[in-house]
Amino acid sequence: MRLFTAGLVSLVLAYMLSQFYRAFLAVMSPVLQSELGASPGDLALSSGLWFVAFALMQLPVGAALDRIGPRRTVAWLMAVGGAGGAVIFALADAPWHLHLAMTALGIGCSPALMGPYFIFARDYPPASFGMLAGLLVGFGSLGNILGASPLVWVIEAAGWRETLWGLAVLTLAVAALVLAFVRDPARLGDDHPQGSIGQILRLRALWFILPLFAVNYAVTGAIRGLWAAPWLEQVHGADAVQIGRVTLAMGLAMVAGSFAVGPAARLAGSARRAALVFSAVMVVTLLVMILAPALPLAAVTGLLVVLGFFGSAYPLLMAHGRSFLPPHLVGRGVTFLNMFSIGGVGVMQFASRPVYAAAEAAYAPAQAFAMLWLFFLLPLAVGTLLYLLTPEASRD
Numbered sequence: 276m277r278l279f280t281a282g283l284v285s286l287v288l289a290y291m292l293s294q295f296y297r298a299f300l301a302v303m304s305p306v307l308q309s310e311l312g313a314s315p316g317d318l319a320l321s322s323g324l325w326f327v328a329f330a331l332m333q334l335p336v337g338a339a340l341d342r343i344g345p346r347r348t349v350a351w352l353m354a355v356g357g358a359g360g361a362v363i364f365a366l367a368d369a370p371w372h373l374h375l376a377m378t379a380l381g382i383g384c385s386p387a388l389m390g391p392y393f394i395f396a397r398d399y400p401p402a403s404f405g406m407l408a409g410l411l412v413g414f415g416s417l418g419n420i421l422g423a424s425p426l427v428w429v430i431e432a433a434g435w436r437e438t439l440w441g442l443a444v445l446t447l448a449v450a451a452l453v454l455a456f457v458r459d460p461a462r463l464g465d466d467h468p469q470g471s472i473g474q475i476l477r478l479r480a481l482w483f484i485l486p487l488f489a490v491n492y493a494v495t496g497a498i499r500g501l502w503a504a505p506w507l508e509q510v511h512g513a514d515a516v517q518i519g520r521v522t523l524a525m526g527l528a529m530v531a532g533s534f535a536v537g538p539a540a541r542l543a544g545s546a547r548r549a550a551l552v553f554s555a556v557m558v559v560t561l562l563v564m565i566l567a568p569a570l571p572l573a574a575v576t577g578l579l580v581v582l583g584f585f586g587s588a589y590p591l592l593m594a595h596g597r598s599f600l601p602p603h604l605v606g607r608g609v610t611f612l613n614m615f616s617i618g619g620v621g622v623m624q625f626a627s628r629p630v631y632a633a634a635e636a637a638y639a640p641a642q643a644f645a646m647l648w649l650f651f652l653l654p655l656a657v658g659t660l661l662y663l664l665t666p667e668a669s670r671d
Contacts, residue, residue: 282457286345286391287414288449289353293384294418296357297325298500300377302426306435307373317370319628321377322500326621328381330614334472336386337610341603344459345390354450356383358443365439383446388415389610390457396597396605397460405546405594406537412590413533420526424519475611480599483665487554487658488592488612489619494557494651495586496620497627499525502647503579509640511572521576525583532587539591546594547667553588554659556581561652568641568648589616598668623651 300307300322307313313321332352339348360379367373388411395407430438475481503522507513513521536549543549560582570578593612600608627650634646 285452285456289387290415291418293387294415295422296380296384298419299422299426313370321373323621323625324374325377325381328378329385330618332382332385333610333614337607340393340606345393346457346459349386349390350450350454352386353383354447358447361439361443361446365436392609393606404597405540405590408590408593409533409536413530416530475608478599480666483661484596485615487662488615490654490658492589492616493619493623494655497623506644511575525579528580528583529587532584536590545667546591550588550591553585556585558656561648564648565645568645595668
């Protein structure tokens with residue numbers, strides 16, 4: 276079966292938009308603060324609402340994938356929520372408009388990754404799922420890169436409202452491509468039972484995967500999205516240009532890591548073993564960041580690059596979890612797993628702020644950030660240890 280079909284290319288574009296929308300708010304912070312009076316707290320809430328809306332949509336998205344397929348699920352949510360959210364953003368005159376826009380965008384982006392994962396799970400050999408999942412995340416993550424410096428150039432050239440109108444049109448066009456070119460997998464026969472969340476919860480093999488799902492991506496997502504810049508500025512004296520270069524390097528490492536998960540699984544012998552290696556390297560890297568928080572900038576850049584690369588185990592965890600899902604639970608199952616991952620990002624982002632505020636009040640900047648890294652390390656270490664209890668996939 277061909278990989279690069281027009282339908283899958285359109286789904287990759289949809290996922291690139293999802294990655295873009297989850298990251299673009301930080302770049303727009305200065306203009307939104309000056310023109311709309313949006314405080315950092317307002318923007319943090321707007322960003323968090325994207326993740327909350329995205330996570331809450333995973334269960335209904337899973338049901339929709341099983342019942343009506345990925346073509347209509349992705350296309351209609353992307354058109355109504357994605358393009359609609361961009362329109363609300365373009366018309367915003369107050370911070371609460373941004374909250375509404377980001378919530379709509381989270382809803383619109385909610386099926387962008389799960390749609391193609393559903394197709395991979397149903398139409399492709401099980402052994403290829405991890406490789407395909409990693410390729411999708413790798414290509415889609417380029418949207419995260421486009422939400423950095425390239426977005427700044429566009430805003431400076433065209434204005435931020437005009438940019439959002441353009442994004443609304445682009446999102447609607449991608450939704451139309453999905454509707455035109457994606458082909459749903461064949462429907463299951465009447466001999467397959469109807470799926471339910473209760474059936475997923477009874478799959479004991481998933482129980483010790485879920486904790487690591489909840490924290491793995493949350494660590495790199497929160498550090499790159501929220502804490503790398505203030506750490507580099509306050510502890511290492513980096514200016515805006517240096518911060519941009521370091522965070523870009525970390526972002527590119529995250530993309531490279533996503534492309535590497537397929538070969539890593541083959542080299543390690545299974546997705547589970549590769550995920551354990553990736554998580555163990557993350558634990559060691561965070562330990563170094565805790566014990567030596569004031570290293571030279573070059574060494575810190577290396578640590579963030581390593582953390583970004585090995586923090587890309589999401590496709591490995593998804594491939595391992597997917598292997599325990601029977602065909603009638605694929606849609607609900609992969610979205611259930613994704614809900615834990617995205618929900619973990621939102622929870623860790625919200626929780627890390629009071630943790631750092633308390634540490635900042637008690638310690639110098641280097642020690643305050645060391646306490647913040649400890650906050651990320653502990654659940655990651657616990658999740659990794661629990662993951663040791665999971666069985667190998669029956670078909671990796």
